[in-house]
């Protein structure tokens with residue numbers, strides 16, 4: 001990947017993706033401080049149980065207009081999340097993730113994105129209407145929308 005490419009912080013589990021973090025028992029994300037690249041073996045094992053995107057967060061290069069979440073020159077996911085969620089209580093201390101310098105959400109919203117990011121669980125299947133009925137303590141958002149599985153309309 002290009003060193004200057006913006007990174008989507010809510011992408012699919014696929015070879016070459018970065019393992020951004022794991023979903024902790026309290027439903028929040030625990031971030032890796034290192035850029036861990038997912039390989040084919042990881043994907044094969046991770047996809048045998050529940051959807052890996054519900055247990056981990058992954059990051060891949062932002063594909064902009066090739067993604068269904070892209071609208072008016074920006075990522076619509078973080079705009080939606082910020083409109084629906086309150087920042088985490090520990091808002092003064094940003095998560096120590098490994099992608100901040102290139103993160104699409106951070107590029108759009110700065111620290112405000114990082115304050116809600118730990119509450120986001122990627123979901124490749126949940127339609128928008130179901131998400132609106134979900135808990136206010138966390139949110140499931142669609143991953144990058146490159147395939148019909150990501151259609152949230």
Ligand code: SF4
Nearest residue numbers: 009097100103114117
């Ligand atoms: S929004 Fe902030 S915490 Fe989340 S992945 Fe991007 S830079 Fe890291």
